[in-house]
Amino acid sequence: MNSISANLNIMIKAGEKASKILIRDFGEIEKLQVSKKGPADFVTNSDLKTEKIIIEELKKAKPHYSIISEENGIENNKDKNNTWIIDPIDGTVNFLHGVPHFAISIGLKSNNEIISGLIFDPIKNEMFYAEKNNGAYFNNQRIRVSKKNEIYNCLFVTGGKIEKEPDLPFRKSGCAALDMAYVASGRYDGYFQKNLKLWDIAAGIILVKEAGGILNNIDLSINENIKIIASSPDINAKLLEKLTNF
Secondary structure (H helix, E strand, O other): OOOOOHHHHHHHHHHHHHHHHHHHHHHHHHHHOOOOOOOHHHHHHHHHHHHHHHHHHHHHHOOOEEEEEOOOEEEOOOEEEEEEEEEEEEOHHHHHOOOOOOEEEEEEEEOOEEEEEEEEEOOOOEEEEEEOOOOEEEOOEEOOOOOOOOHHHOOEEEOOOOOOOOOOOEEEOOOHHHHHHHHHOOOOOEEEEEEEOHHHHHHHHHHHHHOOOEEOOOOOOOOOOEEEEEEOHHHHHHHHHHOOOO
């Protein structure tokens, strides 16, 4: 196992600490699921609690770093070159319905480039992380994107609205962060989606890159309406061909 940087270590600790609340709250959801009102307010509260813990932990270690997060918005601190990008629960709709497919996502942007990322699925206890020039890992094992090159043997993943359904084997999972982590680890062969927010994909960008994948050009200075196409190099050209109108 490669040695990891102090920053990634902080991210992992923050993710693990926050996940304890998510696991407990997710257990409660299943009870709330059957009530008339449903668990919407409860989930908003989980989101806020989780984010608060993550931010507290990161700030303890790096008080001057700036922060972009889903619930809190943008917080410019002394150090504007280093920014934590946080999504406390990516896959909120799944979480809300008691579907165990959601993740904590934390990325670190330094001088307009994502240099480390963590995606943690607390229910399956699956942790994906990567650092610039240091590879991508899943629970301490090195990961690589898939090597398939026959498009109909592949499995792709997407989310959101699709105007024109592409001629591809694909599914929708409802969690952008895990979609990208799964591309990085070779479970999916590629991922495409529009109208994303920066916190959905920040950690995923470095994971896919460090696992040997290819991504379209993403402007990290904008926080929303991001379009992403990520895949292994072996299938990228064929995927782009199928997504010409995307």
